[in-house]
Amino acid sequence: MHLFNMSTNPKDLQNTLWEAANPLRGSAVDRTDWKGYILPLLFFKRICDVWDEESAEAIAIYGQDDPGTFEEMHRFQLPQGCHWKDIREASVNVGAELKRAMQEIELANPNTLSRVFGSADWGNRENLSDELVKDLIEEFSPIALGNSDVETDILGDAYEYLVAKFADVTRRNKAGEFYTPRSVVRMMVEILDPKEGETIYDPSCGTGGMLLAAIEHVKRKGGDERTFFGKIFGQEKNLTTAAIARMNLVLHGIEDFQIEREDTLRQPMYTNSSGGLATFDCVIANPPFSLKNWGRDIWENDPWGRAEYGLPPENYGDFAFVQHMIASLNPGGNSRMAVVLPQGALFRKSAEGKIRKALLEADMIEAVIGLAPNLFYGTGLAGSVMILRPNKPAERQNKVMIIDAASLFRKGRAQNFLDPGHGQQIVEWVQVFEDVEDRARVVSLDEIRQEDWTLNISRYVLPPIGEDIPPLPEAIAAFKQALAEARAAEDHLRDVLNEGGWLNE
Numbered sequence: 001m002h003l004f005n006m007s008t009n010p011k012d013l014q015n016t017l018w019e020a021a022n023p024l025r026g027s028a029v030d031r032t033d034w035k036g037y038i039l040p041l042l043f044f045k046r047i048c049d050v051w052d053e054e055s056a057e058a059i060a061i062y063g064q065d066d067p068g069t070f071e072e073m074h075r076f077q078l079p080q081g082c083h084w085k086d087i088r089e090a091s092v093n094v095g096a097e098l099k100r101a102m103q104e105i106e107l108a109n110p111n112t113l114s115r116v117f118g119s120a121d122w123g124n125r126e127n128l129s130d131e132l133v134k135d136l137i138e139e140f141s142p143i144a145l146g147n148s149d150v151e152t153d154i155l156g157d158a159y160e161y162l163v164a165k166f167a168d169v170t171r172r173n174k175a176g177e178f179y180t181p182r183s184v185v186r187m188m189v190e191i192l193d194p195k196e197g198e199t200i201y202d203p204s205c206g207t208g209g210m211l212l213a214a215i216e217h218v219k220r221k222g223g224d225e226r227t228f229f230g231k232i233f234g235q236e237k238n239l240t241t242a243a244i245a246r247m248n249l250v251l252h253g254i255e256d257f258q259i260e261r262e263d264t265l266r267q268p269m270y271t272n273s274s275g276g277l278a279t280f281d282c283v284i285a286n287p288p289f290s291l292k293n294w295g296r297d298i299w300e301n302d303p304w305g306r307a308e309y310g311l312p313p314e315n316y317g318d319f320a321f322v323q324h325m326i327a328s329l330n331p332g333g334n335s336r337m338a339v340v341l342p343q344g345a346l347f348r349k350s351a352e353g354k355i356r357k358a359l360l361e362a363d364m365i366e367a368v369i370g371l372a373p374n375l376f377y378g379t380g381l382a383g384s385v386m387i388l389r390p391n392k393p394a395e396r397q398n399k400v401m402i403i404d405a406a407s408l409f410r411k412g413r414a415q416n417f418l419d420p421g422h423g424q425q426i427v428e429w430v431q432v433f434e435d436v437e438d439r440a441r442v443v444s445l446d447e448i449r450q451e452d453w454t455l456n457i458s459r460y461v462l463p464p465i466g467e468d469i470p471p472l473p474e475a476i477a478a479f480k481q482a483l484a485e486a487r488a489a490e491d492h493l494r495d496v497l498n499e500g501g502w503l504n505e
Contacts, residue, residue: 013150014161016143017042023135028127033120035166036240037128040117041140042159043247044102047076047113048084049146075255077108088141094133095122112255118243159251163207163244180209180286180340181375187423188284188338188385189213191367191430197227198281201328203264203321205234208245210284212252229256233280235264265320266295268304270328277304279330286340289379291317309362310355318345319355322386326364329390336366336389343370343384347456357453360400360445364388367401367430370457372409374416382406384457387430400448401433403440404461438463 021038029037054074082101090097099122106113122128144150150158160182194200194214202210211232215225232254236242242261249257260269270278294317299307306327312319318341329335345352346368359365366387373382389396408422429440443460451459470478 010157013143014158017158017162018165020136020139020143023132023139027132035163035244036118036120037122037136039159039162039244039247040102040120041136042145042162043116043251044098044105045084045140045143046145046251047105048078049144049149050075051078051083053146053148076105076112079104079108084137084141088134088137092130093123094130094137095125095128098122098133098137112250113246115261116243116246116250118240120240159248160207160209163209163248180206181418182209182213183418183420183423184286184340184371184375184383184385185210185213186217186420187418187426188340189217190423190427191385191387192282192284192336192338194218194282196223197231199231199233199330200228200282200284201233201270201278201280202285203235203268203283203324203328204285204287205236205245205259206241206286208234208248208259210286211245211257212248212254214282214284215252215254225254228254232257233270233278234259235269236261237263263295264324265317266298268324268328277306277324277327279328279335281330281333281335283325283328283335283337284339285321285325285337286376287318287321289318289342289381289383290315290344291320294320296320309358310351312355313351316345316348316352318342319352322359322388323355326388326390329388331390334389334391336387338385338387340376341384341386343382343457346370346384347454353453356455359388360448360453363392363398363445364390365400365455366392366396367403368455368457369403369426369430370406371418372406372416375409375418396433398445399442400445400455401430401440401442402455402457402460403429403436404457404463405439406457407463 017038021034024034024037051074079101082104087094087098087101099120102117102122106115106117122133189210192214194217196218200211200214202208205211211234215228215232218228219225232249234245234257236245236259239261242259245259249259258270262269268277272278292315294312294314296312296314299311299320304327306320306323308327309323310319312323322339322341325337325339329337346356366389367385368387369385371383371385374380376383403426405422405426408418408425409416410419410422411417429436433442435441439461441460447460448455
């Protein structure tokens with residue numbers, strides 16, 4: 001394994017960090033839990049390497065006889081006996097020693113590193129023997145992660161790469177709860193166009209990718225990300241994922257932010273001085289699709305008054321998140337929000353239909369973007385992005401831009417991808433806000449009313465008739481062939497079940 005420096009190829013670092021997880025392969029630790037061990041270990045190594053750099057700098061400048069100045073050189077405190085080398089030298093109860101060191105670092109830095117290491121059970125020797133923990137420590141030990149070795153952005157990007165890899169490994173196990181493809185995130189952020197100093201809030205922030213993308217957007221436009229210090233807010237239900245979000249922000253150089261852990265729909269953590277919800281300039285989220293048991297009982301008499309447009313059904317929490325986000329928008333000025341929704345939320349009737357109608361009548365919805373299927377980790381469903389703005393510009397009032405972007409994707413072996421060019425095309429359509437043949441339409445509220453308030457993409461934008469559609473006789477012949485094959489397969493299955501005694505006829 002190689003040491004890395006500032007010129008390190010990001011891919012080399014990413015691959016090396018992923019290979020450092022080798023000791024967990026074949027262990028008793030479930031693959032869905034790997035991230036809860038590898039990512040905190042990466043962060044612990046990073047903290048210790050930065051501490052060593054700052055110590056060397058202080059000694060070079062002030063010598064070793066000025067402990068007060070020495071302490072001021074550090075951005076955080078590393079208690080005695082809690083350094084990486086201390087854990088590396090441990091011979092027994094290595095996991096317990098590692099856990100103790102992480103807990104003491106959190107306690108010593110309550111404002112910046114509180115709860116960043118998550119809840120991994122390092123002391124469980126049935127899952128993690130001393131030998132296994134030492135192997136993990138040795139895999140990471142040669143990787144230099146100080147500021148002079150790797151740029152903060154490179155390490156942060158490598159970190160997000162690991163999150164994506166864990167999502168790939170666990171894609172059949174709710175991976176989509178904590179990772180949204182970066183191209184989709186960037187497209188949403190480009191549409192919202194956050195400005196220097198605006199407050200940014202993600203009520204289901206996962207690993208913090210959308211918050212980071214908002215900051216990166218401002219940096220790309222020449223802004224100063226420091227204007228966001230104290231103005232970045234996120235909430236995440238999952239303890240491990242919330243810890244990853246904190247680590248991720250710190251690794252990207254953001255030191256003044258708030259990430260709270262709690263169920264947003266049941267217990268929103270950001271309130272104002274009068275007890276109502278705190279409000280923000282930009283709100284962005286990819287909540288869980290059609291969440292069941294989301295807290296409807298609380299919303300029947302919601303203390304924060306979020307059911308202004310209607311009470312969502314028990315088994316679909318999509319419009320609960322939408323209404324929470326609306327209630328979290330600054331009531332005046334240019335506040336706006338972007339939310340990922342399953343496409344079913346665009347046309348389902350009953351309670352959701354009534355909420356959708358109320359939002360449209362209030363002229364809150366600015367754009368609806370239908371995406372290709374199988375873009376998101378953890379689900380093959382086609383998603384959509386809804387853009388809402390309480391105070392639309394005059395030229396956009398009483399109109400909704402509806403975009404069919406289902407054909408904008410690159411097909412992968414197990415998953416489709418929205419490439420940067422696809423995302424940029426969608427952003428440009430929203431910015432121009434004009435009809436695009438076969439792709440997008442600016443639809444009046446009167447027309448939507450005539451369609452019974454549905455936002456089903458195909459009601460307004462029809463895809464072009466492709467040249468690859470076969471003539472009708474060929475299509476009929478292919479259908480008959482497929483039907484015959486299906487019936488033959490059904491007969492064969494029945495024979496197999498009969499032979500096995502599964503059917504009694």
